[in-house]
Amino acid sequence: MTRLYYTLLLLLAAATTFGQERSVQVSIDSTKIRIGSQFHLTVKATANKGEKVSFPEGKNFGQLEVLETFPTDTIEKDAMYELVKKYGLTQFDSGRYEIPKLPVIINNKTFQTKPLTIEVNNIVVDTIKQKMYDIKPVMGATSRSWLWLYIVLGLLFWGGVGYFIYRYIQKRKLEPKEIPADQTTPIERARLSFTKLEREGIAHKGEVKEYYSVLVNIARTYLEETLHIPAMESTTSQLIAALHDAVNRKHMSLDETVYEELEKVLRNADMAKFALSRPSDNVILQDRERIENAITTVDKNLPEEIEEVEPTEEEAARLLELQQKKKKRQRTIIIAASCFLLVLGTGAYIGITQGFDYLKDNILGHPTKELLEGEWVKSEYGVPGVTIETPKVLKRTDIRKYVTKEAAQNISEMQMFQYGSLFDNFHIAVATTVFKQKVEINLEAAFDATEKTWETQGASTILVKMEGFKTEHGTEGLRSYGTMFLPDPITKERKKVYYEIMYFKQDQGVQQVVILHEDGDRYAKKITERIKGSIEFKEKKKK
Template identity: 85%
Template sequence: MTRLYYTLLLLLTAAATFGQHRPVQASIDSTKIRIGSQFHLILKATANKGEKISFPEGKNFGQLEVLEAFPTDTIEKDAMYELVKKYGLTQFDSGRYEIPKLPVIINNKTYQTNPLTIEVNNIVVDTLKQKMYDIKPVMGATSRSWLWLYIVLGILFWGVVGYYIYKYRQKRRLEPKEIPADNTTPIERVRISLTRLEQEKLLQKGEVKEYYSGLVDIARAYLEETLHIPAMESTTSQLIAAMHEAAARKKMGLDETVYEELEKVLRNADMAKFALSRPSDNVVMQDRERIEQAINVIDKSLPEEVEEREPTEEEKARMLALAQKKKKRQRTVIIAASCFLLVLGTGAYIGITKGFDYLKDNILGHPTKELLDSEWVKSEYGVPGITIETPKVLKRADISKYVTKEAAKNISQMQMFQYGSLFDNFHIAVATTVFKQKVDINLETAFDATEKSWEAQGASTILVKMEGFKTEHGTEGLRAFGTMFLPDPITKERKKVSYEIIYFKQDQGVQQVIILHEDGDKYAKKIADRIKDSIEFKEKKKK
């Protein structure tokens, strides 16, 4: 009776478990694919009629790329609906990948799908028998169009025109304000100009710089007309010095306070115009009063009859020097602007017609492109020898820092030749090791030692894939490749690096070729491919 009771209990538990149907299920139509092939992920969600179901969206599910999301199919089952969503996925690197748990929302409640695993296999190619070559680039036809010349000339023309328009507007802005008829006196013209300046309401508009420019121009124009000094072209220091000379010459007897007040206003104006300083409204109004008071004092101090006179030789020389300096500065600016526009136009034409990468690589320079275009050398390194073609001759390296004292006891001979270092744009190393006795060499263990050496030098996130190969004579080899992050020796920022190591095992030794370069560098990849195509392992002759 007891056995019958437990049997019934188990059957009821199984029935209850079976009845607890998962509302969301995930499946795939294949568990193994080749690189780049598409497989399908199918999500099924069961819900009552009227319930809202939302399936996941995105360009990637984990490390798998979503190529296509198909329309949702609906299947009616009694009072329930079954919605089926299909996705086309792929991956372009070999390995085992997991489709993570994906969220499916049913009436604002989130359900997670079961994770799935897909295996992506490489297409097997014997690279020792069949070399791999890149697809040749599209060859562009030579253009005989003169369009580039018109573009450059147009840029130069409008650049020069724009420069002269700018200089003309600057000159007009610096010219004194409109002066009334000749029958007015200089002090009357100052008062009229000040009134017009206030009518422009520049301070109310927040244009303090323009207000100071107008205020100082009125004062400079008055001083140039009455004292016969080059006030418009002089700096603040030069202007005050010229006023002292003119006042002494005319015996005006001006108090030193007049010079100080005027210089204070000129300094404030310089700060507002060139240092982008914005004084308060009280300071601006005080400067306006200082200007007016200084001009009134100067006007009252002027002799009643001012004789017209020719400028002195010193004044003529100063004015001529200022004019020549200005002309020379304008000529220098025009030449510099023209050269800049010519370079800019040429660079723009090259960038438009051939692309920015061409401009950067061929005009500005690219270290690995220069390495690729250099004169390559073919040499044999180590014993047993490795014949390899490289853009630079490999130099013998000190191997003592790579081998521990314990490991050195079992090594009969070890040699390493390299170019560059682990942190350079491109690094290649060729190493040969011969053991004293015949040993069972595990090539994967050899990579573990290399990985630890890289980690000791700061490498992190080392991802590796391995694939074995055999030569036509049956000698075993291993290709280890992947990416890692290395710290930049200058900026200390992490940069992504691609690496590849080819191991070749013989009875009492190992030969290896190590290649590293910055990830995504197309020229470095071409160098690496050319080096790999040239590798010839010299096998030890069997006795």
């Protein structure tokens, strides 16, 4: 709330500037130009002999484009040098623009030039000599909303069918393959599966994820059949731990490198399946050899007579728990995918038939749309009273503590009412000031103090346009409007803001209506127009 006391301070700002000798001076050869016309900016720097002077460079100075940079002139004055740098600037849009402070470096010390203002005016078109043409009639267009609806629904349907077919094929790939009757031992079945995998060549076709899934499942199947551990449902860490337990239980002698090689392949498979990482062809070949060598080593170290060992109650319970978790996870995925497809289809239908802006604003919500469509309030604020209609009631803000004693001596009455803040989605403020004595108020100069206050709060690239303004009830004033960039108070990201300020002089005082909102917000624009159309003042009582 305290950020907006500038709306009254701008009326109290003194216009006096204190002169001081500077090492750097700046000037322009014209304060008003037409669109596209060039004017000259001159920067002068005074320095001692031998000192290095660097002038500003760039393609733009603020909102003004640098068309030409002239060579530096040097003038000798007594024991010093005066260096003169000239630039040719222009702007291709009408408005009031500021040439910002420019840095001039003299002997590693930076000096700032003072900001200057240039007014860019439109070129008047002679409608007598220039032939005017009528606006072309609106052309009709055939509505294709239903066609788009059918296309989207068809894509969603076949996309869903394709997804479930893909899942079914993947599941079939991972299921154990039927093997010949003469291949009876687990190691022979594993070797046959390795050979078949290489013959299919899916790794060379770019299907690395599928290749690793089949590769590690061959090893998991072998370990589950020979060591009776829940290899198929275990994670990589769980599988290695179970392998250690089974080897110890069967009193097998297995080198630690076997565990390391097997775990390395399983980790690479996890990365390929879940992190979408694609190992190189050399790594794929090495993993194929590692995993085959690992299970071959395990097979060689198996006891000659493998005793059928039933899994312990703990292992059986753990295996059952893993299977239940897997089924639950599959159900969750199916439900989530179905909901996603339903929401996507509904959103696509609304987006195509009503427009995606409609979808965003009405389904996801829009703060200024809610303000526009809410219940508005018409009330009178301040002295002299300003009657205005707003989406929310404006709250009084105490700003007298920000006014100096010298400035307050000439003020009889000062009030301010506002909604929101300078950094919100929408902000409006009404300020009124009455002076004790009659003073000459220059409304055009009032914005300069506002602009300086905005700059202290981080505003930059302030584009200014001014024109006369008349309320629907005939009260005349001044309208200042344009855009600027403001830093977000939390993220510090700069956002573009549109502003309008209406100034009025009434009964030895000044009234202002200040509106700010995010640039391009069409709902905020409608709010602004409605507020401007509601401004009115009480008629003066006849004596």
